[in-house]
Amino acid sequence: MTTSTVAPEIAAFAAAVRDALADxxxxxxxxxxxxxxxxxxxxxxxxxxxxxxxxxAYAAExxxxxxxxxxxxxxxxxxGLAQGWRDTLADVGIAIRxxxxxxxxxxxxxxxxxxxxxLRAWLAAWLxxxxxGVERGYGFAGGWWLxxxxxxxxxxxxxxxxxxxxxxxxxxxxxxxxxVIVLLPVLAAADDGGNGDSGFDRGYxxxxxxxxxxxxxxxxxxxxxLLENIYAYDAxxxxxxxxxxxxxxxxxxxxxxxxxxxPLQPAPAKLETGTKAYNVFPxxxxxxxxxxxxxxxxxxxxxxxxxxxxxxxxxxKVPAVLDAQKVANSNH
Amino acid sequence: xxxxxxxxxxxxxxxxxxxxQEDGYGYxxxxxxxxxxxxxxGDASVYGTLRRLYTAGALTSYVVPSxxxxxxxxxxxxxxxxxxxxxxxxxxxxxxxxxxNLLEAS
Numbered sequence: 001m002t003t004s005t006v007a008p009e010i011a012a013f014a015a016a017v018r019d020a021l022a023d024x025x026x027x028x029x030x031x032x033x034x035x036x037x038x039x040x041x042x043x044x045x046x047x048x049x050x051x052x053x054x055x056x057a058y059a060a061e062x063x064x065x066x067x068x069x070x071x072x073x074x075x076x077x078x079x080g081l082a083q084g085w086r087d088t089l090a091d092v093g094i095a096i097r098x099x100x101x102x103x104x105x106x107x108x109x110x111x112x113x114x115x116x117x118x119l120r121a122w123l124a125a126w127l128x129x130x131x132x133g134v135e136r137g138y139g140f141a142g143g144w145w146l147x148x149x150x151x152x153x154x155x156x157x158x159x160x161x162x163x164x165x166x167x168x169x170x171x172x173x174x175x176x177x178x179x180v181i182v183l184l185p186v187l188a189a190a191d192d193g194g195n196g197d198s199g200f201d202r203g204y205x206x207x208x209x210x211x212x213x214x215x216x217x218x219x220x221x222x223x224x225x226l227l228e229n230i231y232a233y234d235a236x237x238x239x240x241x242x243x244x245x246x247x248x249x250x251x252x253x254x255x256x257x258x259x260x261x262x263p264l265q266p267a268p269a270k271l272e273t274g275t276k277a278y279n280v281f282p283x284x285x286x287x288x289x290x291x292x293x294x295x296x297x298x299x300x301x302x303x304x305x306x307x308x309x310x311x312x313x314x315x316x317k318v319p320a321v322l323d324a325q326k327v328a329n330s331n332h
Numbered sequence: 333x334x335x336x337x338x339x340x341x342x343x344x345x346x347x348x349x350x351x352x353q354e355d356g357y358g359y360x361x362x363x364x365x366x367x368x369x370x371x372x373x374g375d376a377s378v379y380g381t382l383r384r385l386y387t388a389g390a391l392t393s394y395v396v397p398s399x400x401x402x403x404x405x406x407x408x409x410x411x412x413x414x415x416x417x418x419x420x421x422x423x424x425x426x427x428x429x430x431x432x433n434l435l436e437a438s
Binding site: 006031032034035036037038039040041042043046058059061062063064065066067068 | 343357358359362363374375376377378379380381383384386387395398401402403404405
């Protein structure tokens with residue numbers, strides 16, 4: 001006698017096998033399990049002692065014999081990546097723990113994790129601030145401190161494992177990777193901005209002198225003003241010419257000679273050794289301009305009065321210096 | 333030595349040989365393989381192998397409705413399957429001769 005229906009346990013078994021093949025394309029799964037109920041019914045009817053095997057193992061055998069890849073859990077790509085990353089970390093962790101010295105180092109590194117949480121928050125805030133073009137250097141100005149504080153809270157909470165939703169671990173992995181990648185260039189950029197004048201000093205100079213936009217400009221300055229020239233007067237208050245100035249190390253004191261930045265070009269004095277000297281004051285200055293070809297040439301429309309002022313200095317005569325001896329005498 | 337390990341390498345040619353004799357559905361092929369002496373063969377392995385040989389183009393397949401129960405899926409050999417079987421028969425003959433000689437000589 002035969003039955004026209006499939007026994008319930010066989011139907012359930014076949015359904016479980018199809019479940020275990022659920023990651024395959026539907027067509028492939030149907031082809032693989034087509035006739036399964038008939039085959040199983042006959043197989044069981046023939047061998048009454050036989051029991052149905054584990055459907056998952058059965059499906060794996062079916063899959064392997066058909067040359068299909070083993071089951072991959074149907075998770076999202078990012079979740080899969082995160083899982084793989086965690087598995088790798090776990091394997092590495094086990095390997096490290098087998099070595100006591102490395103295990104100690106791992107504990108030490110773990111203790112430093114909060115520093116990384118702060119650092120990555122700083123990086124995020126710095127990137128955001130840089131994006132808006134408002135930051136140079138390591139520091140923050142004004143409201144950006146609040147942004148940094150907010151990022152620190154988020155970063156630390158993530159690091160402590162609070163605030164985790166399903167997507168967050170993958171986000172953290174991606175965020176950490178990005179943070180590490182940008183870390184070096186950001187440090188370099190921040191360092192670049194941090195060298196030389198501080199932001200405060202630059203701002204002060206720009207406000208006070210409106211000349212110093214680039215800290216690379218060299219020259220003599222007085223309270224942030226770049227000096228164009230120096231005028232010396234003798235004890236009797238008369239102007240001096242051809243005064244050679246040096247610092248304590250013997251270096252000539254020279255005003256800025258970066259002609260690309262300075263519209264005033266000094267003419268050098270000639271020393272008896274034949275070398276040109278730019279530390280001989282007052283300098284003879286020529287107002288320069290750029291012509292149509294982009295060449296720096298003397299300005300033909302220079303105000304002669306101003307040129308004379310540059311040459312003669314601010315005063316024709318200044319008050320004389322009282323001799324100490326004369327002061328002493330006058331008090332008698 | 334585990335015969336099931338050896339079987340993995342030769343199940344393809346065994347299935348082809350059985351289907352060449354006569355078209356068969358899944359369990360029918362299993363039964364004939366077991367009757368031929370491969371008693372340990374697993375049915376899922378045979379079904380998967382049938383499916384793989386069909387995908388590779390060595391078998392044809394057709395469904396036969398059954399009045400008594402679920403339909404059966406029959407497999408038959410085609411020209412490509414016969415060519416494959418001929419090649420594998422020669423390979424097996426040479427291999428088994430080599431193994432027999434090796435084992436008898438020792």
